[in-house]
Amino acid sequence: xxxxxxxxxxxxxxxxxxxxxxxxxxxxxxxxxxxxxxxxxxxxxxxxxxxxxxxxxxxxxxxxxxxxxxxxxxxxxxxxxxxxxxxxxxxxxxxxxxxxxxxxxxxxxxxxxxxxxxxxxxxxxxxxxxxxxxxxxxxxxxxxxxxxxxxxxxxxxxxxxxxxxxxxxxxxxxxxxxxxxxxxxxxxxxxxxxxxxx
Amino acid sequence: xxxxxxxxxxxxxxxxxxxxxxxxxxxxxxxxxxxxxxxxxxxxxxxxxxxxxxxxxxxxxxxxxxxxxxxxxxxxxxxxxxxxxxxxxxxxxxxxxxxxxxxxxxxxxxxxxxxxxxxxxxxxxxxxxxxxxxxxxxxxxxxxxxxxxxxxxxxxxxxxxxxxxxxxxxxxxxxxxxxxxxxxxxxxxxxxxxxxxx
Numbered sequence: 001x002x003x004x005x006x007x008x009x010x011x012x013x014x015x016x017x018x019x020x021x022x023x024x025x026x027x028x029x030x031x032x033x034x035x036x037x038x039x040x041x042x043x044x045x046x047x048x049x050x051x052x053x054x055x056x057x058x059x060x061x062x063x064x065x066x067x068x069x070x071x072x073x074x075x076x077x078x079x080x081x082x083x084x085x086x087x088x089x090x091x092x093x094x095x096x097x098x099x100x101x102x103x104x105x106x107x108x109x110x111x112x113x114x115x116x117x118x119x120x121x122x123x124x125x126x127x128x129x130x131x132x133x134x135x136x137x138x139x140x141x142x143x144x145x146x147x148x149x150x151x152x153x154x155x156x157x158x159x160x161x162x163x164x165x166x167x168x169x170x171x172x173x174x175x176x177x178x179x180x181x182x183x184x185x186x187x188x189x190x191x192x193x194x195x196x197x198x
Numbered sequence: 199x200x201x202x203x204x205x206x207x208x209x210x211x212x213x214x215x216x217x218x219x220x221x222x223x224x225x226x227x228x229x230x231x232x233x234x235x236x237x238x239x240x241x242x243x244x245x246x247x248x249x250x251x252x253x254x255x256x257x258x259x260x261x262x263x264x265x266x267x268x269x270x271x272x273x274x275x276x277x278x279x280x281x282x283x284x285x286x287x288x289x290x291x292x293x294x295x296x297x298x299x300x301x302x303x304x305x306x307x308x309x310x311x312x313x314x315x316x317x318x319x320x321x322x323x324x325x326x327x328x329x330x331x332x333x334x335x336x337x338x339x340x341x342x343x344x345x346x347x348x349x350x351x352x353x354x355x356x357x358x359x360x361x362x363x364x365x366x367x368x369x370x371x372x373x374x375x376x377x378x379x380x381x382x383x384x385x386x387x388x389x390x391x392x393x394x395x396x
Contacts, residue, residue: 003290004263006251010244016237018229024217030287031216032245033252033261039214040249046208047242050227051235053204063231065202089228092201 007033059130061106061123063088071104078102083140084127084156086110086149090142102140105130110148111155117148119155127156131163138166145172205231257328259304259321261286269302276300281338282325282354284308284347288340300338303328308346309353315346317353325354329361336364343370 003011007029014025032040056062057069064070071077071091081102085091091104107122130136141156143149157167173191174183183191201209205227212223230238254260255267262268269275269289279300283289289302305320328334339354341347355365371389372381381389 002268002293004252004261004267006244006248006263007261010248013237013241013244016233016241017226019222019225026287026290027217028215029248030285032248033286035214037249039211040245043211043214044242044245046204046211047230047238047245050204050208050230051238054202054231063202063205065204069202070200087228088231089224092224095200 056106060104061108061126062091062104076101079135081138081140082127082130082136083142085142086144086152094142100140102138107143107152110143110152112148112151119159122152124156124159128159128163131160131165136165138168140168140170142170145170254304258302259306259324260289260302274299277333279336279338280325280328280334281340283340284342284350292340298338300336305341305350308341308350310346310349317357320350322354322357326357326361329358329363334363336366338366338368340368343368 010032011022011025011029014020014028015022017025020028032043054063054065057064057072058067059072060069062069062071066073078101082105083094083100083102084105084107085094086107086109088106091106094100094104105123105127107124107127109117109122111117111119111122127139131139139156139160141153143152153169160167171194172187173194174180174187180188208227208230209220209223212218212226213220215223218226230241252261252263255262255270256265257270258267260267260269264271276299280303281292281298281300282303282305283292284305284307286304289304292298292302303321303325305322305325307315307320309315309317309320329337337354337358339351341350351367358365369392370385371392372378372385378386
């Protein structure tokens with residue numbers, strides 16, 4: 001099918017987005033053509049602006065539109081505990097729980113030899129630097145419970161050990177609302193070994 | 199959760215797209231933040247450009263970046279037959295079949311009293327105008343086989359009757375690869391009444 005060239009270009013750009021195939025890209029493009037013109041202009045500007053105005057917090061590497069992000073500069077947050085995550089979206093997920101009131105450190109990835117990502121490619125040395133002044137007493141490692149996340153957690157544990165800081169790992173186990181019958185063996189094994197007194 | 203303001207704005211703009219909820223909008227926005235900067239710039243420009251450079255064909259009201267679209271101005275297309283569709287995306291769908299070699303007319307909607315769309319709100323009078331010079335001998339009505347599409351088809355049939363032009367409707371029936379057991383009664387009834395000699 002022959003689209004007008006700017007429309008074909010828009011469809012091919014939209015297809016680069018995650019989870020957007022040719023059909024969805026076409027639907028989105030046709031929506032953009034039919035929606036009020038201001039909506040298209042605002043979307044276009046928002047995309048351009050986000051890259052110009054949002055960068056990374058110099059301390060925790062979360063997304064921020066200031067040199068130091070709102071969480072790092074909030075005096076009410078517990079400065080003695082840092083939660084280490086792989087991606088900025090993980091900060092969003094943890095903030096939503098309302099269970100954590102410390103600071104974050106976003107590694108920007110996880111150790112993955114298969115993808116050529118070693119400890120130097122992620123923000124590990126910057127984390128160690130943050131531990132220098134003795135304020136931090138606990139590191140919660142909240143990397144994903146998969147091969148790369150576990151490898152990163154182990155590496156981190158070894159790295160931090162000499163500093164005599166408590167290092168903890170988020171629990172693995174059955175998801176709330178889950179069903180033993182459908183749990184895989186590894187998860188169920190973790191749930192058993194991580195059992196707690198009632 | 200508190201996002202940097204430009205990121206929050208992008209997420210809220212993305213949420214306006216069809217089929218994009220808060221989770222998807224966040225995922226897309228985070229992807230745009232992490233993808234190469236040129237990708238974000240190109241996407242932003244493509245959205246802005248599509249509205250500036252693509253409009254509607256003056257003859258058939260399909261999307262076009264020229265006053266008359268490529269299909270209307272292609273001398274190899276059969277000028278005596280017009281396929282009437284509701285939306286530009288329907289043109290794409292029909293072109294993909296490779297079964298139709300005539301021209302199109304995009305109504306830009308269907309008659310729907312419930313949505314306050316009457317015959318004047320869609321491009322019906324423009325279609326009748328195109329029939330004036332006697333070149334067109336058949337109209338294929340390919341509006342959707344739902345209430346609005348059928349109402350539009352019936353209205354169109356009455357409108358065109360005095361002009362002595364053949365008016366046909368695309369067939370309703372079982373989809374290819376479908377199963378009688380799962381077909382609804384209306385579709386199965388249509389498939390029976392529309393049966394053809396083998």
